[in-house]
Structures are given as structure tokens and as C-alpha cells.
Amino acid sequence: MIEIIGVNKSFGEHAVLQNINALFDKGKVNLIIGASGGGKSVLSKCIVGLHEVDNGQILFDGKDVCQMNELERRELRKKIGMLFQGGALFDSMTVENNIMFPLRMFTGMRKPEMRDKVNFCLERVNLAGKGHLYPSECSGGMKKRVAIARAIVMNPEYLFCDEPNSGLDPKTSILIDNLIQEITYEFNTTTIVITHDMNSVIEIGDTINFMFEGKNWWQGNKNEIVQTENPQVVDFVYASKFMKQIKEKLK
Amino acid sequence: MLTIVSNIGKYMLMMWEVFSKPQRLSIFWKRFIEEVNIIGVSSFPIVMLMSVFMGGVIALQTASNMDVPLLPEYTIGYITRQSTILEFSPTIISLILAGKIGSSVSSEIGMMRVTEQIDALEIMGVNSLNYLIFPKIMAAVFFFPIIIIFSMLLSMLGGWLSLVSTGLSSSESYIYGLRSFFRVYSVYYALSKTVVFGFLIISVSSFYGYYAKGGAIDVGRSSTKAVVYSSISILVANFLITQMFLL
Ligand SMILES: Nc1ncnc2c1ncn2[C@@H]1O[C@H](COP(=O)(O)OP(=O)(O)OP(=O)(O)O)[C@@H](O)[C@H]1O
Ligand SMILES: [Mg+2]
Numbered sequence: 345m346i347e348i349i350g351v352n353k354s355f356g357e358h359a360v361l362q363n364i365n366a367l368f369d370k371g372k373v374n375l376i377i378g379a380s381g382g383g384k385s386v387l388s389k390c391i392v393g394l395h396e397v398d399n400g401q402i403l404f405d406g407k408d409v410c411q412m413n414e415l416e417r418r419e420l421r422k423k424i425g426m427l428f429q430g431g432a433l434f435d436s437m438t439v440e441n442n443i444m445f446p447l448r449m450f451t452g453m454r455k456p457e458m459r460d461k462v463n464f465c466l467e468r469v470n471l472a473g474k475g476h477l478y479p480s481e482c483s484g485g486m487k488k489r490v491a492i493a494r495a496i497v498m499n500p501e502y503l504f505c506d507e508p509n510s511g512l513d514p515k516t517s518i519l520i521d522n523l524i525q526e527i528t529y530e531f532n533t534t535t536i537v538i539t540h541d542m543n544s545v546i547e548i549g550d551t552i553n554f555m556f557e558g559k560n561w562w563q564g565n566k567n568e569i570v571q572t573e574n575p576q577v578v579d580f581v582y583a584s585k586f587m588k589q590i591k592e593k594l595k
Numbered sequence: 596m597l598t599i600v601s602n603i604g605k606y607m608l609m610m611w612e613v614f615s616k617p618q619r620l621s622i623f624w625k626r627f628i629e630e631v632n633i634i635g636v637s638s639f640p641i642v643m644l645m646s647v648f649m650g651g652v653i654a655l656q657t658a659s660n661m662d663v664p665l666l667p668e669y670t671i672g673y674i675t676r677q678s679t680i681l682e683f684s685p686t687i688i689s690l691i692l693a694g695k696i697g698s699s700v701s702s703e704i705g706m707m708r709v710t711e712q713i714d715a716l717e718i719m720g721v722n723s724l725n726y727l728i729f730p731k732i733m734a735a736v737f738f739f740p741i742i743i744i745f746s747m748l749l750s751m752l753g754g755w756l757s758l759v760s761t762g763l764s765s766s767e768s769y770i771y772g773l774r775s776f777f778r779v780y781s782v783y784y785a786l787s788k789t790v791v792f793g794f795l796i797i798s799v800s801s802f803y804g805y806y807a808k809g810g811a812i813d814v815g816r817s818s819t820k821a822v823v824y825s826s827i828s829i830l831v832a833n834f835l836i837t838q839m840f841l842l
Contacts, residue, residue, distance in 0.1 A: 394714050422720035432711035446719050449619055498719075 345370045346391065346502065346534055351400030353383075353390055360386045362558045364400070371532040373525055373548045377539055378555035379580065384538045385429055387555070388504050391536070392424055393417050404502065422450055425500030429507050429538075431487040433479040433494070439466075440475030443494045450498070465493040468523055470516065485512045492520060496527055503527065503535045509544060517541065521548050542587060545569065554580065570594075606802050612724040613732065613798070626730035634696055634731060634797070635738030641695060642688055642746050649687070650750030651757035653678055658763040671764050672772020675754040677781075684746040685785040686833050689739070689792035693825045697800040700731060701821035704804030705814035713805070728801045732794060739793035740786045747785075784840050791836065792829050799825040 346368040353361040360383045368374040376384050389395045391402055393409050402409045404420060412420065433442050443462045447453055453461070466472050469489035479487055492508060505524060509517035525548045528535040539545065545552065549566040554577050556562075562577045569581060570591075582588050617623035654675045661670065704727060707713050716723040751773055758764040800821035807817040 389714075392718055394717065418720045418722065420720075421718055424718055424720075426715070426718045428711045428715060430711055432715040434707075434712055434715070435710075448622060449719065449721060 345405055346536070347401075347403040348391065349401040349403070351387075351390060351402065352398045353386060353395060354398060360558055361390065361397075364560045366553050366560055366563070367551075368534055368536050369551060370534045371528060372550035373528050373535045373537055375537050375539060375545060375549045375552045376555060377545060377552060377580070378561075380540070382555045383558045384555055385506055388426075388506055388536065388538060392421065392426060392504060422498070423501040425495035425498060425503045427488075427491050427495045427505040427508055429510075431479075431491040433487055433491055435479045437478075438475065439471070439477050439479070439482065439490050442479070442490060443475075443497050446494070446498050461497060462493075465497050468496075469493045470519060485516060488512060489516070489520065492523070496523075499531055501531075501533055503533045505535070505537045507538055507540065509539065509541055514543070517543065518547070524548065542581060542584070545581075602802075605806070606798070609724060609802060609805065610798065612722060613728045613801075615722060615725050617725060617729065618722060622726075623730060626726070627733055630730045630734035631738055633699075634734045635742065638692060638695060638742060639745070641691070642742055643749055645688065645691060646684065646746040646749035647753035647756070649683055650675065650679060650753030653683065653750070654754030654769070655757050655761065655763065658758060668764055668768040669772030669775060671758065672754070672769040673775055674772075675769075676751060676773045676777075679747055679750045679754075680781050680785050684743050684750060685788045685792065686829065688743060688746050689789060689796065689829055690826055692739075692742075693792075693796045693800075693829060694822050696735075697796050697822045697825045698818045700797060701800040701804035701807075701818040702814055704728075704801055705807035705817050708805060708807050709810055709814060724805065728797070728805070731801065732797045735793035735797045736790050739789045743786065743789045747782075787840075788833065788836055791832055795828045795832060796825045799828055 348364055348366045348368075351361055351364040352359070364387060376387065378384055386395060390397050391409070393402075393412075397410060400410070407420075409417065409420065433439075434445065437445065440459075440462055443465055444458050447458045447461060451458075462475065463472065466475060469492050471486065471489055471493070474482075474486070477486075479490070482490065488508065488511060492505070495503060495505070503524070508524060509520050512520060521544045524535060524537060527533060537544070537548070546566055549569070552562075552564055552566065552569055553560050554562040554569075554574075556576050562572065562574050564572065569577065572578065582591055654671060657671045657674045704713075707727070713723045713727075716726060755766065755769055758769050759766050800818070803817040803821040803824070804814075807814050
């Protein structure tokens with residue numbers, strides 16, 4: 345469980361996060377949604393300690409990251425898997441070595457054991473047999489899936505996914521959503537997913553935080569979000585014609 | 596002025612992290628071998644080329660400027676050897692390597708920074724400074740002296756080639772000159788300088804790469820800075836070391 349209490353963050357004059365409070369449950373897929381530039385990625389980086397917050401508390405199962413020193417943070421981070429918005433694959437390594445990297449660094453596994461684990465992860469993201477490619481030889485969506493495979497290879501306790509299905513076709517996108525959901529339920533991870541995709545919201549959103557202008561504007565779950573009257577949320581959810589039509593039908 | 600002081604402070608703090616114990620020794624060795632290849636082995640061709648030609652020119656210049664008949668012919672060999680060992684090979688070659696290696700180190704690390712690869716390392720719990728930079732520094736510290744010894748030998752060879760081919764001096768007297776008044780101390784002095792220069796090139800360039808911000812243009816800018824500041828640091832260090840050891 346991750347609890348965020350009164351977090352503020354600004355870059356110079358620009359206040360990106362204003363008094364954010366949120367609760368991300370264990371064993372659930374917790375979504376952060378909101379318009380582009382609303383501070384979602386910054387929030388996720390603050391949570392994992394890549395950005396220092398100006399004030400506030402970020403509690404990982406009760407322990408405040410902001411109070412930790414570098415060593416304690418490193419220990420905590422071994423339990424975190426993170427998918428970056430841009431993938432952030434190591435471009436000097438093959439896909440296989442990218443995924444194997446955390447295993448090599450932190451486990452005493454033998455090579456065949458690691459290979460098995462990597463192949464298992466590659467299969468889960470539908471990339472079996474692509475381990476020999478370099479990131480520069482992968483398509484955008486493939487990179488994303490490799491990055492997901494790398495994020496889950498250590499069976500993390502906390503999983504962060506920044507837009508896991510942007511740039512994927514609808515079918516692969518659903519596959520990834522389901523994968524994230526499965527892992528969350530199977531390993532009881534605290535999962536935080538940042539997304540724009542209304543499909544995923546409806547599909548996997550156990551809890552939903554809607555960010556608007558740097559504030560945590562609205563909180564609820566996937567059933568509540570289609571019924572809420574909050575104008576900003578309605579604006580966001582029913583931005584597309586398709587969703588509008590669905591709303592008409594439901595009425 | 597304030598930025599200089601704060602940058603030096605930041606650099607010191609960075610070095611503290613860089614020189615912590617590697618989290619996994621086997622990975623460190625693998626990285627070290629990679630870096631020896633990138634930093635060391637791949638620098639050989641340019642160093643060989645430079646050394647042969649510079650040695651040739653030093654010998655020619657010395658020979659053609661020796662008008663006083665009192666000076667024995669072997670002075671050419673002696674001067675070529677002294678200037679090669681004391682300054683040309685350790686300092687000038689290091690300056691050239693600062694250009695070659697400094698820009699590549701800083702743009703490699705800078706690119707990793709702006710594409711969030713460094714963040715990805717950090718988030719796995721890896722000490723990114725130690726993982727990325729320590730093997731580079733060790734590779735440079737270990738391999739620079741080897742490169743420089745080669746450069747010294749080649750540059751003396753270059754001198755010999757140029758003299759013999761132009762007929763400005765005889766082979767015997769050049770070689771006699773190379774061997775006269777030789778003190779091993781000067782080679783030690785030169786090699787210790789190289790170790791310091793290698794360390795400076797890698798650490799200063801890594802510093803500018805690691806703290807790069809923004810995009811491709813900024814990475815380019817910081818690799819320019821890396822080359823400029825590692826060259827300056829070599830010049831300053833050279834001055835200080837020379838004062839300390841030769842006077
Ligand atoms: N390192 C930084 N320095 C300065 N400003 C930043 C930095 N990172 C983000 N910002 C600013 O913070 C704001 C929020 O950025 P963020 O990346 O969190 O948006 P986002 O909600 O993830 O958007 P998107 O959905 O497009 O990814 C933006 O206005 C951006 O300009
Ligand atoms: Mg974002």
C-alpha cells in the first residue's frame with residue numbers, strides 16, 4: 345500500500361503538484377488519469393523518489409521515502425518495478441539482456457535459470473523469440489512491451505506503469521492491461537498505472553485518481569467514473585464521440 | 596564563480612558515490628573489459644598516427660635548428676627522447692584523447708540521462724554512478740599508461756624514420772642520443788601524470804554527461820563542455836605536477 349499525504353512539487357515558479365493526497369491499495373490496479381501535462385508522470389517520479397518533493401509524505405507500507413537515505417532507498421527500489429513513459433531501455437544491450445539485467449544484478453540465479461525467466465516474461469508480453477534484437481531494431485510498441493517485461497521480471501511488490509498502452513494497437517493494448525491485472529492479483533502487488541486510455545480505465549480501474557491542474561481532483565472506481573457528474577471528469581471521460589454515444593445508449 | 600564552487604562540490608560528491616564498492620563484482624568486470632575496449636583499444640590507431648608524425652617533426656625541427664657546430668649530433672636523439680617522454684606523449688596525447696574519449700563518454704552518459712536510462716537504473720536499486728563511471732575510470736587509469744608507453748616508443752621511431760629518410764642525422768648517433776643520460780625516473784614521472792590525466796578526462800566528462808538535462812542539443816552542449824573542461828584540468832594538473840616533481 346502506498347499513501348500520499350499533502351505532497352507539493354514545483355519546478356521553479358511552476359507548481360506542478362498541489363497538495364496531492366491519495367491512497368494506492370495493495371493487490372489492486374490503481375489508475376492515475378488526467379489531461380496531458382497534468383503532472384501524472386511527475387507524481388509517479390516523486391513517489392519513487394526520482395524527484396524530491398517540496399513537502400508532504402509518501403508512505404510505502406508506512407515508511408516515508410522522503411526521510412530515507414540513499415541506501416534505504418536503494419533497498420526499497422529493489423522491490424519496485426517501473427515502466428517509463430519512454431521505455432528507457434538500455435540501448436547498448438539486447439532485449440534479452442535488458443530483461444535479464446536486474447536478475448544479474450540482484451539475484452544469485454544461474455544463467456539457464458535466468459534465461460527461462462526471461463523467456464517466460466517475453467512470452468507474457470507476446471514477444472517470444474525476439475530476445476536477440478536490440479532496442480533500436482524494435483518498433484515503438486515492442487519497446488514498450490520489453491520495458492514491461494523488464495519491470496515485472498523481479499516480481500516487484502510495487503509496480504509503476506506510465507502509459508503502458510500508448511502506442512499499442514487495441515488488441516495488444518488489452519493484452520497488456522490483462523497482464524498488468526493478472527500480475528497484480530497473482531502477486532498481490534501495489535500497482536499504479538498512468539493512462540489516457542478510457543478502455544483501460546473501464547477494463548482494469550480498481551481505483552481511479554483523476555488529476556486536474558496539478559490537483560487530485562476526483563477519486564473513485566470504474567463504476568463510479570461513468571456515473572459521476574463532476575464536470576471536469578465528464579469532460580475527460582466523454583471527450584470522444586464514441587464514449588458520448590455509449591452514454592446516450594446507457595440512458 | 597559561485598557556479599564553479601558549487602560544481603566542484605557536486606563533482607566531489609559524485610566521486611564519493613562513484614568510488615563505492617561495486618554491487619556485483621562479476622558485472623563490474625564485464626563492464627571493465629567493455630570499457631577497456633572502448634576507451635583503450637579503440638584509441639590506438641589515432642595515438643599511433645599522431646605519435647609517429649609528431650616524433651618525426653620533433654626530430655626534424657631539432658636537427659634543422661642545430662646551427663652551432665659545437666653540439667654533438669646525438670643531441671637530436673637526446674632532445675627528441677626528452678620532449679617525447681616528458682611532455683609530448685603524456686600531455687599532448689592526453690589532450691587529444693580528452694577530445695576523443697571525453698566527448699564520447701559525456702555524450703554516451705548524457706544520452707542515457709535524457710532517455711531516462713539512468714533513472715531506470717536508479718529505480719532498480721542500482722548505484723548508477725558506480726555502475727556507469729567506475730569501470731570507465733578504472734579502464735582509463737589502467738590503460739592510459741600502456742597507450743602512452745606505446746606513444747613514446749612510436750614517436751622515437753618516427754624521429755628515427757624522419758632523420759634517416761632525410762639524411763639529417765645518422766642512425767647510430769640518433770640511437771646513441773636516445774640512450775644517453777637516461778633516467779628511469781622521468782618515465783615514472785610521465786606515467787604517473789598519465790594516470791592523473793586519464794582519471795581527469797573520464798571523471799570530468801562523466802560529470803557533464805551525468806548532469807545533462809533536456810534533449811539532444813543539451814547533450815551536445817555538455818559534451819563540448821566536457822572536452823573543454825577536461826582539457827583545462829589536464830593543463831592545470833600538468834603545471835602543478837611538473838612543479839611538484841621536477842623542481
Ligand atoms: N524535469 C522537469 N523540469 C521542469 N518542468 C517539468 C519537468 N518535468 C515535468 N515538468 C512539467 O510538469 C508538468 C507535468 O508534466 P508531466 O510529465 O507530469 O505530465 P503528464 O501528466 O505525465 O502528461 P502526459 O500525459 O503528456 O505524459 C508539465 O507542465 C511539465 O512542463
Ligand atoms: Mg506523462
